[in-house]
Amino acid sequence: MNDRLDFQERVINYVKNIPWGKVSTYGRIARACGMPSAARHVGYVMNRCRDRDDVPCHRVVNRNGYLTGRLHFDTPGTMEERLSGEGIEFDNIGNDMIKVDLDRYLWEADSE
């Protein structure tokens, strides 16, 4: 891999490679970038890139599949709308938290 790139550059590159209709998790991305303990920073990088239309940050969810970052988008419904537009269904929990089925939508780069 390109060790020359910074951690956030790898995160951005990884997120950009997430296929349509799939999602990934912070922990997996961090581990894929060689920083398994830097899961928090993945979200941090997303926050910096949430204004970039070339980074599908809405396809990144937490370890449980919850859209924890939806409130950080321009509007609280942006993440939900985009994922819904990609054919992803949500698990209705009844609370404010929205969840996706990782067993169906999680993109595992290692299995390509």
Added chain:
DNA sequence: CGGGTGACTTTAC
């Protein structure tokens, strides 16, 4: 250069 931050994760109760 040092401190504060946080879109996570794990462990403990």
Added chain:
DNA sequence: CGTAAAGCCACCC
């Protein structure tokens, strides 16, 4: 099962 606290460490100011 649920909530609470601690650990984690790159990035920004």
